[in-house]
Amino acid sequence: MSDQTGQTVPAAGLDTFPRxxxxxxxxxxxxxxxxxxxxxxxxxxxxxxxxENVRAIACGLAQLGFKRGDRLAIIGDNRPRLYWSVAACQVLGGIPVMLYQDAVAEEMAYVLQDAEIKFAVVEDQEQVDKMLEIHDQVPFLEHVVYDDPRGMRHYTQTLLMGLDELQEMGRIHDRNQSDFIESEIAKGATDDISIMLYTSGTTGKPKGVCQTHGAFIAAAQGGTQFDKLTDQEDILSYLPMAWVGDHLFSFAQAMVAGFTINCPESGETVMTDLREIGPTYYFAPPRVFENLLTQVMIRMEDAGWFKRAIFSHFMKVARRCGAEILDGKPVSFADRLQYQLGSLLVYGPLKNVLGMSRIRVAYTAGAAIGPDLFRFYRSIGINLKQLYGQTETCAYVCLQPDGEIKLDSVGKPAPFVEVKLADNGEILVKGPMLLKAYYKRPGATAESINEDGYFMTGDAGFFDEDGHLKIIDRAKDVGKLNDGSMFAPNYIENKLKFFQHIKEAVAFGNGRDFVTAFINIDLEAVGNWAERKGLAYSGYTDLAQQGTVYDLIREGIEQVNVDLAADPMMSASQIRRFLILHKELDADDGELTRTRKVRRNFISERYKVLIDALYGGADSQYIETEVKYEDGRTGKIAATLRIQDVKTFSPQAARKAA
Amino acid sequence: MAREIGDVILDLQNISLRFGGVKALTDISFDVREHEIRAIIGPNGAGKSSMLNVINGVYHPQEGTIVFRGQERREMEPHMAASQGIARTFQNIALFKGMTVLDNIMTGRNLMMKTNFLHHAMFWGPAQREEIEHRKKVEEVIDFLEIQNIRKTPVGRLPYGLQKRVELARALAAEPSLLLLDEPMAGMNVEEKQDMCRFVLDVNDQFGTTIVLIEHDMGVVMDISDRVVVLDYGKKIGDGPPDEVKNDPKVIEAYLGTSH
Incomplete structure (x- = not known):
C-alpha cells in the first residue's frame, strides 16, 4: 500500500460517489x-x-423494486451498514434521505410523507417500532430493512426485512447479473441529487435540502486540499448521520480522500473509543470540547499538590506561548524550552487522555466557542479551528487556514467558494457546493438564491483587514446608525456579556446618532464583588444604582469600546451612554423569550422614557415598572436610574491598546 | 412464539428444610418446565431464598427429593449444580467490587476453563487461545445486556441497578440452562425495573433459558412469569398461572390482601 499513501484522489472521471x-x-x-x-x-x-457489501445491498434493494430517483430513508446511529446503504442507494441512482435517529415517530412521519418514502433502512428495533407506529400515516412505505435483528424475532410484519437477508438476496443477484451494478453506476451523473438532508426547521416545517454529487464532492475536495488530508487520516464518526457535517466529514471527505472512518460502539462509549482510535482529524461542537475540559479540570483538582503545581505552571507557559508556537510565530528561546518540557510532562499526557495525541486538524462549529476554551486547546498544541457553513452549502463556506487563527472570525472563504456581502451586510455565497433545490419547494428555493446565483445565508458579517469573515448577527437584526455605518446589536451585546458582571445587555442605535445600552448586572457575580468590597446593599435595585457598581460596569464597557474601535467596521458602534436597569429582564414580563433571547421591540416600547433619556442627555431618569411575580400577582418597581457617559476611542489609539 | 414450554426439567418433591428447630420449608413440591419463567413469591421470611438455595445445592433438605433432568439427588454441592448448567444471582449482590465488570463476568466462565493454573499464570499457548474464546462469549453477553460503556469500570463504582445487571451478566456467561434469580429487581426504580424485565424476557426468549425467579414486585411477577408458586411460612399455599394465583383467596389473604 505504500505507493498509494499521501495522495489525494485525482478528479478525472470520479464525479459521483459510487465511482x-x-x-x-x-x-x-x-x-x-x-x-x-x-x-x-x-x-x-x-x-x-x-x-462488495455496497454492491450486495444495492442489488438487494433493486430486487425489492427500488428504482432510480426513489428515496431511501436512513435512520440510526453511525453504523457502517447504514453508511453502506447510503452508498448503495446512490449506486442505484436513488436519493438517500437522512433522518435524525432521536426524532420521535411523529416528526419522522412528516419527513417520510414529505419525501414520499417507499423504502427505509433503519438501525434497530427502536426505529422499526417507530416505523410501525406511523405506518398508517405513510401508506406508501413498502419496505423497512433493519440492520440489527436483536429483539425482532417475533416481528412478523411483511413490511420488515433484515439487512442480512437483503444482502444475501443481493449477492445472488450480483453473481447472476454481474454487470448490473456497473451499468447502474454508469447511468449516474454528477448533477444527480446524491443526498437529501432536512434543515432543523426552527422556523416552520423542516425543508429537504437536495445536494448533488458534484456539490458534496467539490466541498469535500476543497476541504481535503485545504487541510492536506490524505488516505491516512482516521476520523471518529459519532455525530448524527442526518447532520450535514457528518455527511461531509464521514462520507464525502472519506470517499474523496479515501481515509478511514471509525464508528463508536455506542453513544455512551464515545469517549473511550476516541482514546482508542486517536483520530487524526476530528470534529466536535463546542459543547463537547467544554465537557472534556471540565472533566480534566475536575480530575486535576483531585490530584496531589505536586501534580497540581506542575500542571498550573505549565498551563501558564502554554497560555503565554502555546498558541504562538502552534501558529509558527516567533517565540523566545526560553519559552520554547519551557514549552518543550511542558509537552513532555503535561501537554503530551493530557492530549493522550483526551484521545487527541494524533490530531492534525480539529474543527468546531455550530455555536460560538468561548475564547478561553478555544485558546486552551490551541495552547496545548491541538490544531483546533473554526468553520462556517450551512446545510444548504454542504457545511462549507469558510475555513480557518493553519497559522492564521483568530478567535472571533470563521476564517477565509474555502477553495472554490465566493463570498460576497450584500448592502445590509448579509453574507452571500456562491460556489459548486450550493444546494440544487429544496425538495418540492420551488418557492423557498427561489427565495433563498438571488438572481445572480448567490445563496442568501441570512447571517450578517464582514471581512476584517486580513480577509477573514466575521459573523456578527442574523441579517434581519442588523441596522444602521445615522452616519450610515453598520449597527449589529447582537454582536455588541455578546461582547458585553463576556464580562462576568454583565448578565444581559440591550444595545440601541438603529436610526440613531450613536449607540447606547441597557445593562443587567449579574446579581451573583456583582454581589460577590460587593461583599468583598464591604459594600452594603438591600437588593438588586439598590445594588444596581450604586456609584461603584456603575464604575465597575463602565470599565467593562470601555474595554468593549477598545475592542470595537480596533475594528474599522465597528468603531462607530462604540457605546457612548449606558444605564443599569432597575430590574432584571424577565421572560415572565415578556422582555425575554423563553430561550432567553432579548425581545428588542417590546423592550424599546416598554422603556421608551429611558431610551429618550439616554439620547436626550439627561443624567438620571425616574421610571416606574409593573412586574409580574411568580405567583401571578403584579407589583411596581420604581427607581431613579443614573445614566452615565462612556469614554470612546479613536481607531488608532485602540489598535495600540489592543 | 419461538419458545415453547417443554417437559419438566426440575422436579422438587416433598422438600422439608430445618435449621435446628426452625422449619424453613415444609413439605413443598413443585416442578419447573423447560423454557418457562417460574416465579416464587411470598411475604418476607416465607422461605423463598431457602428454596433457591436448595435448588442449587447450598442447603441440603432433610427430607424430599430433587430430580433435575431425570437425575435424582439429595445431596448436591453448588459447584455440581453449576456444572450441570444452573447459574444464579443473589439478593444482595455478590460481585468482586474492586474488579472490573469484564473481569467479574469472566469469572462466570471459570468453570469451563480447561487449561491448568500454570498455563494461565504464563498466559501461553492453549491458555491464551482459551482466554480469547471465553472473552468472545463474554463480549456477546456484554453486548446482549448493553453494558459496553462500563466494560472496564470497577464494579464498586457502579450504581446499584447496573451492578444487578452485571450480576446477571456473570450468571449468563456460564451459559446456563436454568437460571435462578433472587430478587433481580429489588431496590430498582421503575425504569431500571423495566430494563431488567426486558432483559429477563430476552434471555428466556433468545437463549431458551429456563428461569426461576423470586420477586416482590407483583406487577413484574404477573407480567413476565408463566407460572407462580406462592409460599407462606415455609408452606406452599398456591401454584399456577399468574391470573389464577392472583385470584386465589388463600394467596390474597396471606400476601396480596394484607400487604397491598
Whole structure:
C-alpha cells in the first residue's frame, strides 16, 4: 500500500460517489475504509469489502423494486451498514434521505410523507417500532430493512426485512447479473441529487435540502486540499448521520480522500473509543470540547499538590506561548524550552487522555466557542479551528487556514467558494457546493438564491483587514446608525456579556446618532464583588444604582469600546451612554423569550422614557415598572436610574491598546 | 412464539428444610418446565431464598427429593449444580467490587476453563487461545445486556441497578440452562425495573433459558412469569398461572390482601 499513501484522489472521471467508491476498491483495496467496535474489538472493513457489501445491498434493494430517483430513508446511529446503504442507494441512482435517529415517530412521519418514502433502512428495533407506529400515516412505505435483528424475532410484519437477508438476496443477484451494478453506476451523473438532508426547521416545517454529487464532492475536495488530508487520516464518526457535517466529514471527505472512518460502539462509549482510535482529524461542537475540559479540570483538582503545581505552571507557559508556537510565530528561546518540557510532562499526557495525541486538524462549529476554551486547546498544541457553513452549502463556506487563527472570525472563504456581502451586510455565497433545490419547494428555493446565483445565508458579517469573515448577527437584526455605518446589536451585546458582571445587555442605535445600552448586572457575580468590597446593599435595585457598581460596569464597557474601535467596521458602534436597569429582564414580563433571547421591540416600547433619556442627555431618569411575580400577582418597581457617559476611542489609539 | 414450554426439567418433591428447630420449608413440591419463567413469591421470611438455595445445592433438605433432568439427588454441592448448567444471582449482590465488570463476568466462565493454573499464570499457548474464546462469549453477553460503556469500570463504582445487571451478566456467561434469580429487581426504580424485565424476557426468549425467579414486585411477577408458586411460612399455599394465583383467596389473604 505504500505507493498509494499521501495522495489525494485525482478528479478525472470520479464525479459521483459510487465511482469514487469503486475507484478506492481498485486502488487501495486493502486499506481500512471503516472500523466498528463490536464485541469489544475493532472490526475493520477494507475498501474492497465495503464495495462488495455496497454492491450486495444495492442489488438487494433493486430486487425489492427500488428504482432510480426513489428515496431511501436512513435512520440510526453511525453504523457502517447504514453508511453502506447510503452508498448503495446512490449506486442505484436513488436519493438517500437522512433522518435524525432521536426524532420521535411523529416528526419522522412528516419527513417520510414529505419525501414520499417507499423504502427505509433503519438501525434497530427502536426505529422499526417507530416505523410501525406511523405506518398508517405513510401508506406508501413498502419496505423497512433493519440492520440489527436483536429483539425482532417475533416481528412478523411483511413490511420488515433484515439487512442480512437483503444482502444475501443481493449477492445472488450480483453473481447472476454481474454487470448490473456497473451499468447502474454508469447511468449516474454528477448533477444527480446524491443526498437529501432536512434543515432543523426552527422556523416552520423542516425543508429537504437536495445536494448533488458534484456539490458534496467539490466541498469535500476543497476541504481535503485545504487541510492536506490524505488516505491516512482516521476520523471518529459519532455525530448524527442526518447532520450535514457528518455527511461531509464521514462520507464525502472519506470517499474523496479515501481515509478511514471509525464508528463508536455506542453513544455512551464515545469517549473511550476516541482514546482508542486517536483520530487524526476530528470534529466536535463546542459543547463537547467544554465537557472534556471540565472533566480534566475536575480530575486535576483531585490530584496531589505536586501534580497540581506542575500542571498550573505549565498551563501558564502554554497560555503565554502555546498558541504562538502552534501558529509558527516567533517565540523566545526560553519559552520554547519551557514549552518543550511542558509537552513532555503535561501537554503530551493530557492530549493522550483526551484521545487527541494524533490530531492534525480539529474543527468546531455550530455555536460560538468561548475564547478561553478555544485558546486552551490551541495552547496545548491541538490544531483546533473554526468553520462556517450551512446545510444548504454542504457545511462549507469558510475555513480557518493553519497559522492564521483568530478567535472571533470563521476564517477565509474555502477553495472554490465566493463570498460576497450584500448592502445590509448579509453574507452571500456562491460556489459548486450550493444546494440544487429544496425538495418540492420551488418557492423557498427561489427565495433563498438571488438572481445572480448567490445563496442568501441570512447571517450578517464582514471581512476584517486580513480577509477573514466575521459573523456578527442574523441579517434581519442588523441596522444602521445615522452616519450610515453598520449597527449589529447582537454582536455588541455578546461582547458585553463576556464580562462576568454583565448578565444581559440591550444595545440601541438603529436610526440613531450613536449607540447606547441597557445593562443587567449579574446579581451573583456583582454581589460577590460587593461583599468583598464591604459594600452594603438591600437588593438588586439598590445594588444596581450604586456609584461603584456603575464604575465597575463602565470599565467593562470601555474595554468593549477598545475592542470595537480596533475594528474599522465597528468603531462607530462604540457605546457612548449606558444605564443599569432597575430590574432584571424577565421572560415572565415578556422582555425575554423563553430561550432567553432579548425581545428588542417590546423592550424599546416598554422603556421608551429611558431610551429618550439616554439620547436626550439627561443624567438620571425616574421610571416606574409593573412586574409580574411568580405567583401571578403584579407589583411596581420604581427607581431613579443614573445614566452615565462612556469614554470612546479613536481607531488608532485602540489598535495600540489592543 | 419461538419458545415453547417443554417437559419438566426440575422436579422438587416433598422438600422439608430445618435449621435446628426452625422449619424453613415444609413439605413443598413443585416442578419447573423447560423454557418457562417460574416465579416464587411470598411475604418476607416465607422461605423463598431457602428454596433457591436448595435448588442449587447450598442447603441440603432433610427430607424430599430433587430430580433435575431425570437425575435424582439429595445431596448436591453448588459447584455440581453449576456444572450441570444452573447459574444464579443473589439478593444482595455478590460481585468482586474492586474488579472490573469484564473481569467479574469472566469469572462466570471459570468453570469451563480447561487449561491448568500454570498455563494461565504464563498466559501461553492453549491458555491464551482459551482466554480469547471465553472473552468472545463474554463480549456477546456484554453486548446482549448493553453494558459496553462500563466494560472496564470497577464494579464498586457502579450504581446499584447496573451492578444487578452485571450480576446477571456473570450468571449468563456460564451459559446456563436454568437460571435462578433472587430478587433481580429489588431496590430498582421503575425504569431500571423495566430494563431488567426486558432483559429477563430476552434471555428466556433468545437463549431458551429456563428461569426461576423470586420477586416482590407483583406487577413484574404477573407480567413476565408463566407460572407462580406462592409460599407462606415455609408452606406452599398456591401454584399456577399468574391470573389464577392472583385470584386465589388463600394467596390474597396471606400476601396480596394484607400487604397491598
Amino acid at each position: 469514487l467508491l469503486m475507484h478506492h476498491a481498485k486502488v487501495r483495496p486493502n486499506r481500512p475504509a471503516m472500523r466498528e467496535k463490536e464485541y469489544g474489538i475493532w472490526q475493520t472493513y477494507t475498501w474492497a469489502e465495503v464495495a
